[in-house]
Amino acid sequence: MYSVSSASITETGKVREINEDAVLETGSLFAVADGMGGHQAGEVASTLALSAIGQYVEDNLGAIPGEKLVEKAVSGANAVVHQKAVSSARFRDMGTTVTVLYREGDTAYIGHVGDSRAYLLRNGDLRQLTDDHSLVAKLVQEGEITPREARSHPQRNVILKALGLESQLEADVVSVKIQPGDVFLLATDGLTSLVGDDVISRVLAAFPGPVDAAGRLVELALEAGGIDNVSVVIVSFAESPTVVPVGGATGGSNGGDNRGDKGGGPRASRGKAARIWLILLVVLLVLALAGFGVGLYFFNHTYFVGVKGGKVTLFKGFPFWDMAMVETQTDIEIRFLPDSLRTRVEENLVTESRRNAEKTIESLALEVEKNSSIVPDVEGKAYDEATEMLLEAGLHPVAELVSRPGFEPDVVSTQDPAPGARVGKGSDVMLK
Numbered sequence: 004m005y006s007v008s009s010a011s012i013t014e015t016g017k018v019r020e021i022n023e024d025a026v027l028e029t030g031s032l033f034a035v036a037d038g039m040g041g042h043q044a045g046e047v048a049s050t051l052a053l054s055a056i057g058q059y060v061e062d063n064l065g066a067i068p069g070e071k072l073v074e075k076a077v078s079g080a081n082a083v084v085h086q087k088a089v090s091s092a093r094f095r096d097m098g099t100t101v102t103v104l105y106r107e108g109d110t111a112y113i114g115h116v117g118d119s120r121a122y123l124l125r126n127g128d129l130r131q132l133t134d135d136h137s138l139v140a141k142l143v144q145e146g147e148i149t150p151r152e153a154r155s156h157p158q159r160n161v162i163l164k165a166l167g168l169e170s171q172l173e174a175d176v177v178s179v180k181i182q183p184g185d186v187f188l189l190a191t192d193g194l195t196s197l198v199g200d201d202v203i204s205r206v207l208a209a210f211p212g213p214v215d216a217a218g219r220l221v222e223l224a225l226e227a228g229g230i231d232n233v234s235v236v237i238v239s240f241a242e243s244p245t246v247v248p249v250g251g252a253t254g255g256s257n258g259g260d261n262r263g264d265k266g267g268g269p270r271a272s273r274g275k276a277a278r279i280w281l282i283l284l285v286v287l288l289v290l291a292l293a294g295f296g297v298g299l300y301f302f303n304h305t306y307f308v309g310v311k312g313g314k315v316t317l318f319k320g321f322p323f324w325d326m327a328m329v330e331t332q333t334d335i336e337i338r339f340l341p342d343s344l345r346t347r348v349e350e351n352l353v354t355e356s357r358r359n360a361e362k363t364i365e366s367l368a369l370e371v372e373k374n375s376s377i378v379p380d381v382e383g384k385a386y387d388e389a390t391e392m393l394l395e396a397g398l399h400p401v402a403e404l405v406s407r408p409g410f411e412p413d414v415v416s417t418q419d420p421a422p423g424a425r426v427g428k429g430s431d432v433m434l435k
């Protein structure tokens with residue numbers, strides 16, 4: 004992954020009254036457009052094209068692979084502009100160039116129609132990535148004129164292909180594997196017809212920051228006469244784990260002086276920041292809800308055996324922070340459990356399931372039975388018989404012999420604890 008820094012400027016120039024250029028600068032999508040057509044229709048064409056491209060890319064991000072995405076975005080924008088052009092006499096024959104760079108992972112996809120250009124500065128070498136769809140480019144290709152002659156050719160503005168002129172359009176799309184240190188430049192002919200490639204190359208190499216480089220290039224075009232609208236977008240890639248998400252489309256074709264402006268500008272940056280925060284917030288909310296859901300699941304599926312009111316109790320929930328509900332309170336008194344087992348129950352025995360908790364309770368009941376006795380009813384029985392019954396129950400008879408009028412000799416008159424009570428093994432039972 005690479006960190007992306009970028010800058011864009013669109014400038015009316017010194018001669019034209021209005022700016023028919025437009026620029027687009029977001030985290031992953033960048034473009035310039037040079038509109039043409041009378042009565043400000045060129046301005047409409049370039050702005051409309053870039054907003055259609057921005058919208059298409061945003062809507063289909065991740066759904067369509069990079070090359071196809073750019074191809075479809077440009078051909079879709081062509082349909083939008085053409086539709087507008089045939090809708091009214093005011094917009095008849097309007098069109099626009101478009102040069103777009105879309106970054107996906109470590110690949111830059113360049114889509115292109117017309118005579119705006121994309122350049123790549125890599126290791127100090129400037130390479131033009133696009134072919135001009137212009138008459139002079141064709142003449143150069145055919146060896147009729149030299150590149151230098153092309154720049155001052157009287158028909159240098161004649162372009163052979165533009166977005167919006169026909170109902171169907173196929174854009175050139177090339178892809179470039181990005182390397183750290185790569186600097187891409189998108190520019191309209193307001194720059195390239197006035198500033199030579201050698202100068203562009205030197206400026207891009209000399210100004211590492213896209214803002215300064217863009218400002219210097221536009222300055223040079225103005226110093227060379229500024230006879231046309233001039234627009235530049237510079238995109239620099241440095242090696243970094245930082246990922247900048249795609250932001251909204253920003254078309255900058257206003258007629259004012261945009262020099263030094265970063266195109267998308269602070270508003271776009273704020274929009275990006277707001278979007279990142281919103282995404283973070285949504286992620287946190289989803290995590291919180293997921294956490295709550297997981298918590299609730301475990302709450303509903305966690306059982307433990309503890310103590311309530313001195314009795315063994317089955318709880319549902321977590322054995323801490325009072326986050327548990329009583330499922331069943333048994334009659335099993337923990338005081339009859341052996342010391343080690345009683346301590347464990349007092350500290351809560353967490354079980355894997357409700358069934359296991361019930362099994363634990365069953366075994367605790369057996370332990371209690373082993374360690375305690377139900378006091379037999381010995382009242383009215385002879386002392387010998389009563390003593391035998393108590394010993395058999397594991398209890399210790401303590402006889403207090405009383406002999407006075409009205410009491411039958413050798414017969415138990417009262418007992419303590421009362422019959423039916425459960426007491427620990429070996430407990431004393433007072434007999435009178």
Ligand code: CA
Nearest residue numbers: 037192193231
């Ligand atoms: Ca132009």
